[in-house]
């Protein structure tokens with residue numbers, strides 16, 4: 435409580451209108467979907483003040499199609515606040531992702547981390563190379579990256595995002611990862627800004643629904659090769 439009183443006084447001293455302006459409305463440009471980890475606070479990581487970022491956080495920055503909490507946050511952010519960027523930000527050394535790599539049961543949370551286990555299963559071959567096996571740390575780092583990338587895709591596959599694109603509302607979805615030991619955010623280079631960037635099977639815009647798949651798009655549905663493109667931040671560690 436004392437911290438709060440000190441902070442409120444400090445902010446008011448710096449700008450007497452700060453809280454009265456914030457009270458009137460919020461116009462954030464960004465929706466942040468991140469991990470609940472106490473070391474990755476959204477506003478501080480990108481050095482933005484209150485009012486600048488709409489935030490949803492959960493363990494391991496999972497975006498699941500059946501999670502109405504996350505979907506509701508996304509809908510409000512996109513339709514009402516008209517954010518222009520959705521940022522999925524994971525972090526290296528994520529405890530949730532690490533737990534999903536382990537064999538032991540932790541209880542209720544195992545049901546949530548099942549989403550991360552599914553990412554592991556989907557990319558099993560690249561994470562468990564027989565010829566040049568990854569160290570445990572590299573494997574965890576790579577799964578942290580892949581988990582962000584899958585969440586980015588899941589955001590784009592929602593009707594919320596696709597309806598925004600159909601309305602020509604500018605909206606980009608980004609995948610970032612944060613490094614705990616230096617505070618640096620890295621862009622994973624998977625930004626998606628239009629339905630053309632996602633697979634045909636996930637496009638829900640009515641105009642598209644009867645379009646036949648092109649050969650290129652059919653090839654994109656095949657699992658082979660996809661694993662080789664991921665891990666884009668690997669070389670920069």
Ligand SMILES: [Zn+2]
Pocket residue numbers: 469470471493494495525527528529530531
């Ligand atoms: Zn985490």
